[in-house]
Structures are given as structure tokens and as C-alpha cells.
Amino acid sequence: MSLTTPPRPLDVVSLFPELAGTTRTATRLHPRPGEPTVHDSSVGGPLLWPADEPWPTCSDDHDVHRLTTLEDVRTLRRILAEAWARPRPPRTNLLTPDEQAIVDRINAGHDADLLPSGPLPLIPLAQLYARDVPDLPCPGDTDMLQVLWCPFDELLELSSAVHLRWRQSGDVKEVLSDPPEPAYVGLADYVPAPCVLHPEQVLEYPPIHELDEDVAQRVIARERELIFSDDTEQPRYRGALSGPPGWKVGGWPAPWSFRDPAGPDELRCRCGAPVEALLTIDSSEWDGESGSWRPLEDIDTSEDCPTMVTVGRGYTLQIYHCLLEAGHPPFTALQ
Ligand SMILES: [Zn+2]
Known part of the structure; x- marks a missing residue:
């Protein structure tokens, strides 16, 4: 299956001629639940990792109140998916008593004291093969990127919680079959559900914080006018005309939603x-404001968060990479 972004509802340059020539390509990843293998591009799938290469770990402090486990997260999602999928007569509970008992036990979590001291193994977040993702800026002779992270709240603030590994897939002879997993994780929202990808390259215009001040002011003025006009069908620059929502590689960085944009010093x-901007991790694939980006194949679905990943209060985690030396650790920002 391939996924198709509908054409933009309005030509940006006809509205703002100064924006001619400011487009960048980005690759929307379009993650969907599946069973990826180490040879597939994925979110939350297994990594093509050499058996003799150390698995990355996190040595940050993990400040938590309650803990959960990867197994609990998977069990909870399975029970809920099965429950929603079966026919349910009116006035019956979603869960059976046995299921409810398991769900209650999992939702109670585990005591934070159980977290072992010492480094924690990271968990796979994404694996991207250049053959699938045209905007992946592979350095040197590498042909894939692996992204791992530490599934605790620190990842909202600390760049060290995210780890990038560029790799030449042909160099991997024996694949690590049983990668280490952390005994506990901080929050289920940071555990990606296994997804296969349906990448699609799109063109996007700059987010508002990247526009020249006078153009940005005119974009904002137009949107204010639209709010007070009766014409609710007119697409807005933010949301419909600039960049797509959802997980993507390359292109312009995500807009800043809840704080002022980071300046060049930060x-x-x-x-x-x-x-x-390298990888954009979004809490949904579309929402009301960005609904025009919903793929044509998804018009009948309400599944707007196939990865089950939510960062902050539904924000975006933007992963940036060093332009001088691709091997440097990433810079991340909650936007
Ligand atoms: Zn650097």
C-alpha cells in the first residue's frame, strides 16, 4: 500500500509571492501498525544491529514516580485492541472481569524504587533505510539510520536521551538476535508500537518562525481575518499550506507551538x-487544523496515532543533527 497526500488546497505563491523558491522536500514516513523485520524501515521495529557491537545505554538520572514495563505496555495494548475489535452488545463492559483485573494491575504501575541503578539499555525508536527515505542525509558510505531513545520524561528536555547510529547495512554480518531491554520504562507514551512505513516525499513551505518578519506578519494578519470571516473553508498557512503533520524526515523543522522559537544560540x-532538522516525531499524524494532510487512503479511519507515541502534551519532538559532523550526538527540542 502506498499513501498519498492530497494536493494542497491553495497555491502558496499566489498568496505570498515572496515565498517562491522556499520549498524543501521532506519525506512523510506514514507509520502504520505492522510486523517489520530488521530488513525493513520501521518505527518501533527490530534493528539491524551487529551481534558484536555494544548496545547503547543511558546514564542520565531518571526522575520517576511510577514505572511500567515493556511487557505491561504490550499486554495493555493487546487487551484493549482485542476488546475494541470484538462485537459488544449494548450495556456491556468493554473488558471482561479477567481483562479488567490485568488492566488495573498494569495501570497501578510499579514502585519507582525498583528501578535498578546503573545505565539502562535504550529502546529502538526508528530504523530508516535510505532506499525508502529519499530525504535521509546519509553521511559517507552509510545507507541507513537507527534511532534509539530512553523512554523516560528526560527525553523531553535532554538531547542525550536520543541516540543516532548511521550505518552501512552491508557491514552487518551477524545480526544481534536478542537485544537488551530496560527492566522498566517511565511512561507507555514513549514506547512505540511496531509500525511499518509507507514513505512519501512532499514539498513544504517554511514554518512561520522561519519566515521574514514582514511575510510572517502578513500570514498572521490573513489568519486573523479568516477567523473573523464567515469563510471557514479557506485553508490557513499554518496547518494546511506550510508543512505536514506527523512523523517525517528532513524538510523544514516543525513549528514551535508552546514556547518561543529557539534562537541560533540555542x-x-x-x-x-x-x-x-533530521527527524520529526509527532504525537499524531493529523489533527483538526492539519486534517487536509490526511492521506487519501485514510479518509475513513480515525487512527491518527499509529505509533502510540505522545510527547509532552501532544507536542512534537524535533531531532536536529550537526551540519559539520554527522556522527555528533543530536540536538533535540520539544516544539
Ligand atoms: Zn557537531
Whole structure:
């Protein structure tokens, strides 16, 4: 199955001629639940990892109140999926008494004291093969990117919670078959459900914080006018005309939603070099405002969060990479 973004409802350049030539390509990943293998591009799938290469770990402090486990997260999702899928007569509970008991036990969580001291193994977040993702900026002779993270609240603030590994897939002879997993995780929202990808390259215009001040002011003025007009069908620059929602690679960075945009002093690699948007992790694939980006094949579905990943209060985690040296650790920002 391939997924298709509908054409944009309005030509941006006809509204704002200054924006001619400002498009960038981005690859929407379109994750959908599936059973990816190490040879597939995926979110939350197994990684093509050499058996003799150390698995990355996190040594940050993990400040938690309750814990859950990967097994509990998977069990809870399975029970709920099965319950929603079966026919249910009116006035009956969604869950059987046995299921309810398991769900209650899982939702109670585990005591934070159980978290072992010492480094925690990271969990796979995404694996991207260049053959599938045209906007993946593979350095040197590498042909894939693996992204792992530490599933605790720290990932909202600490760039060290996200780990990038560029790799030449042909170099992997023996694949690690039983990668380590952390005994506990901080929050189910950071555990991606296994998804296969249906990448699609799109064109996007800059987010508002990347526009020249006078154009940005005119974009904002137009949107204010639309709010007060009766014409609710007119697409807005933010939401419908600039960049797509959902997980994507490359293109313009995600818009800043709840705080002022980071300035050039903040948006830097720890080596001092500038950084560029690499991977956008979004809490939904579309919402009301960005609904025009919903793929044509998904018009009848309400499944707007196939990855089950939510960051912050439904925000976006933007992963940036160093423009000077691709091997440098990423810079991340909650946007
Ligand atoms: Zn750097």
C-alpha cells in the first residue's frame, strides 16, 4: 500500500509571492501498525544491529514516580485492541472481569524504587533505510539510520536521551538476535508500537518562525481575518499550506507551538556548529487544523496515532543533527 497526500488546497505563491523558491522536500514516513523485520524501515521495529557491537545505554538520572514495563505496555495494548475489535452488545463492559483485573494491575504501575541503578539499555525508536527515505542525509558510505531513545520524561528536555547510529547495512554480518531491554520504562507514551512505513516525499513551505518578519506578519494578519470571516473553508498557512503533520524526515523543522522559537544560540550542536532538522516525531499524524494532510487512503479511519507515541502534551519532538559532523550526538527540542 502506498499513501498519498492530497494536493494542497491553495497555491502558496499566489498568496505570498515572496515565498517562491522556499520549498524543501521532506519525506512523510506514514507509520502504520505492522510486523517489520530488521530488513525493513520501521518505527518501533527490530534493528539491524551487529551481534558484536555494544548496545547503547543511558546514564542520565531518571526522575520517576511510577514505572511500567515493556511487557505491561504490550499486554495493555493487546487487551484493549482485542476488546475494541470484538462485537459488544449494548450495556456491556468493554473488558471482561479477567481483562479488567490485568488492566488495573498494569495501570497501578510499579514502585519507582525498583528501578535498578546503573545505565539502562535504550529502546529502538526508528530504523530508516535510505532506499525508502529519499530525504535521509546519509553521511559517507552509510545507507541507513537507527534511532534509539530512553523512554523516560528526560527525553523531553535532554538531547542525550536520543541516540543516532548511521550505518552501512552491508557491514552487518551477524545480526544481534536478542537485544537488551530496560527492566522498566517511565511512561507507555514513549514506547512505540511496531509500525511499518509507507514513505512519501512532499514539498513544504517554511514554518512561520522561519519566515521574514514582514511575510510572517502578513500570514498572521490573513489568519486573523479568516477567523473573523464567515469563510471557514479557506485553508490557513499554518496547518494546511506550510508543512505536514506527523512523523517525517528532513524538510523544514516543525513549528514551535508552546514556547518561543529557539534562537541560533540555542540551536547548535555541542561542537558549536549549526544544526538542521533530521527527524520529526509527532504525537499524531493529523489533527483538526492539519486534517487536509490526511492521506487519501485514510479518509475513513480515525487512527491518527499509529505509533502510540505522545510527547509532552501532544507536542512534537524535533531531532536536529550537526551540519559539520554527522556522527555528533543530536540536538533535540520539544516544539
Ligand atoms: Zn557537531
